[in-house]
Amino acid sequence: MKERRRSVESRGPLPTARSILGNADVVLICKACDRSVDADLPVIIAGGHGDLPLIELKWRCAMCQSTKVTMVVSGARIGRKDA
Numbered sequence: 001m002k003e004r005r006r007s008v009e010s011r012g013p014l015p016t017a018r019s020i021l022g023n024a025d026v027v028l029i030c031k032a033c034d035r036s037v038d039a040d041l042p043v044i045i046a047g048g049h050g051d052l053p054l055i056e057l058k059w060r061c062a063m064c065q066s067t068k069v070t071m072v073v074s075g076a077r078i079g080r081k082d083a
C-alpha cells in the first residue's frame with residue numbers, strides 16, 4: 001500500500017494469454033468505434049501466441065478492424081499474494 005508506482009517491467013513475468021486464462025478476463029476496448037469485447041484467449045493460444053506478453057500482442061478490433069485498441073485486464077490475481 002505504500003508504493004503506488006506501477007512498474008510493469010520489474011514485477012516479474014508479464015501476463016500472457018496462457019498465464020491469464022482462467023485467472024482474469026482480458027477486455028479489449030476499441031477507441032475507434034467505442035466497443036468493448038472480451039479477448040478470445042483460447043484463440044490466441046491456439047494461434048501460437050499464448051506465451052507472448054499480452055502487451056506485445058497486436059490487437060485489432062473485430063468490428064472496425066482498427067488497431068487503436070486498449071487492453072484491460074480485469075479481475076487479475078496475477079502477481080498478488082495478499083490472500
Ligand SMILES: [Zn+2]
Binds near residue numbers: 031032034035065066
Ligand atoms: Zn472498432
